[in-house]
Amino acid sequence: MTPIMLSAGLVVLRPIAGQWHCLILRAYRNWDMPKGMPEPNEESLPAAMRETREETGLSTLELRWGGSYRETEPYANGKIARFYLAVSSSGDVSLPISAELGRPEHHEFRWVTFAEAQQLLPSRFEPILEWAQSMAGAPS
Template sequence: MTSNKSSKEYLLSAGVVVVRRCDDTPRYLLLRAFSYWDFPKGMVEPGEDPFQAAQREVWEEAGLRDLVFRWGKDFQETPPYGIGKIARYYLAESLNGEVELHINPRLGRAEHEEFRWVDVAGARRLLVARLQPILSWADGLVRRGTDGRP
């Protein structure tokens, strides 16, 4: 189900909760910048579709292009944070999971210092409270499978 929250009043960033199966256990990709863990995401550029922005950000930040959006274009958004910003997340599976932290030309370094593929319990420990509902939404969909059944 698509969120009904309006993003018109906020700065919108878009990203993807990326999952892959390891030994039948869903593992989620988290990226660390300083001491903050998040899913791959970034600002939607003027004239850019949020879904396209989310895919671009996963490529720029984690080097992943093999995303399969098994759950369609449904998304969840965070409540407003920072200076009037919200983050919209889609859910996709990565088939190979080979992450590469690309150099950001503006920064002269990668935007993130570390990545981890973690199970849901590990993700809960690392993510801030604002991202916990996003993780719960994604993990619920993943555990139900592609056809909505457990």
């Protein structure tokens, strides 16, 4: 049996024009949210924060909902992605160069509504998006 690989990421929300928008990232043709593998002895939430900072340049993130999370169903040889919910009220997204790759990990980013995110992200994200939307409610 293949061991489970648990990655950690964030559903990053920002209030735009009176409604929540999610940050999504594109690598080639695939849309995703900021996430990655924890380093040895690193807990999931700090890993999610670090990966988001490394992939987007966003460092001012508010964990309004604490350590609540949801996980995807297993995909790609048993991988599971654990997502926490964060608010980014300010700051510009950048796509910094990855030291390992020598180029940015992603090609594009977008702030999209939950409905747009459901259209662009793989179906494994549907329960994550539904959870995030129910947790967030209306922006304040």
